[in-house]
Amino acid sequence: MLQKLKQLFTSSAAINQPQAVDLGLVTADATRCIQCGICGYNCPVGIPVRDYARQGLPVTDASCITCGQCIAVCPRGTLRWEKAEPELTADSRLST
Secondary structure, eight states: OHHHHHHHHHOHHHHHSOOOOOOOEEEEOTTTOOOOOHHHHTOTTOOOHHHHHHHTOOOOOTTOOOOOHHHHHOTTOOEEEEOOOOOOOHHHHHOO
């Protein structure tokens, strides 16, 4: 058991290769947005998050660094992380 723990924490793969975490996209519920602008004001890269939020669209701006600051400061809980799930169709469910 101790040997396995040592391997886990000292393996070169764990040290040299950072693991990417896919948080998804910042997505909004437009019915909760009051257009206060706090989300966009607090964005460290200057994305107009409010414009996405008021329309209920995911933030697709390529400059988004997925820091989550906009989500954290939203006073209405309008913003959340959402991963895109693959859509199932009748054909994809039947094929193996």
